[in-house]
Amino acid sequence: MLVMVLIGGLLGYLVGGPLGLLVGGGLGYWLARRIRRGIVGRLAAVQTQFLESTFAVMGCMCKADGQVSEDELEASRQLWDRLRLSEPQRAKARADFTRGKSADFDLDAELAKLRPIVGSQPALRQVFLQVQLAAIAADGELHSAEHEMLMRVVRGLGCSEAEVAQIEAMLRGATEGGGATTHEVSLEDAYQVLGVESDASDAEIKRQYRRLMSENHPDKLAAKGLPDNMREVAKERTSEIGNAYDRIRKARAAETA
Structure with missing residues (x-):
């Protein structure tokens, strides 16, 4: 904002002297406020859409096998608690969840709304998918219909083949861990989570981890549209990455011991 005021003031001074300095500075301040309000407004709209799509797709995912289990319902309620949603926000989340599990829900249309937000942001996509993983893994059982639906969502968001492999690895870990998203992953899955080959050098793996x-x-995710409520979910993603990196380091250390 200060830069805009200074630029406006300088241009005003060059054109109209001292009076132009005041007018230009005022115009610079006004313009800076308009730009800032526009940016804040767009970010709020992005965050709102992210939350709406998160809960709607969650409802659709949980209904993929034909019914929403009590474990899946409890997982959604626990998520609302973790996100510290206010009562109006919880009511909206319930409405979006119900919308998602309705027979006439258009999953492709919902993903089309979300794709402009996460399309060029792999990390933001991963947080979104982390929530969906937790929901369908809540009962500790993965039905083929749920897996098929998840892959439809993954590809609908424009994920690369490498990201698909990462999601598959996270899905195996989540179901084997009874719905937990932080656990001891297999060595093969650890490489998939980091998105590196098993023959990558230690330096390459460390660079990818960082x-x-x-x-x-x-x-960083908040600046790209992640709602503040979902910071805890983002932290789980970093824990997943950290677990994978530790698993690889321990395995390689054991090999050289």
């Missing part, structure tokens, strides 16, 4: 940790930092 890159993923940086990209998935909650503050």
Whole structure:
């Protein structure tokens, strides 16, 4: 904002002298406020859409096998608690969840609303998918219809083949862990979670780990549209990355011991 005021003031002074300085500075301040309000407004709209789609797709995912289990309902309620939603926000989340599990829900249309938000942001996509994973893994059982629906969502969001492999690895870990998203992953899945080959060098793996940790930092994701309520979910994603990296380091250390 200060930069805009200074630029406006300087241009005003060059055109109209001292009086132009005041007028230009005022115009710079007014313009800066308009730009800032526009940015804040767009970010709020993005965050709202992210939450709406999260709960609507969750409802659709949970209904994929024909019925929503009590475990899945409890998982959704626990998520609302973790997100510390206010009562109006909880009511909206319930409405979106119900909308998602209705027979006439258009999943492709919902993904089309979300794709512009997460399309170029792999880390933001991962947080969204982390929530869906937790929901369908809540009962500790993965039905083929749920897996098929998840892959439809993954591809509908424009995920690469490498991301698909990461999601598959996270899905195996979540179901084997009884719905938990932080656990001891297998070595093969650890490589998939980091998105590296098993023959990658230690230096390559460390670089990839640091890159993923940086990209998935909650503050960076918030600037890209992640609602503040979902910071805890973002932290789970970084825990998943950290677990995978530790699993690989331990395995390689054991091999050289």
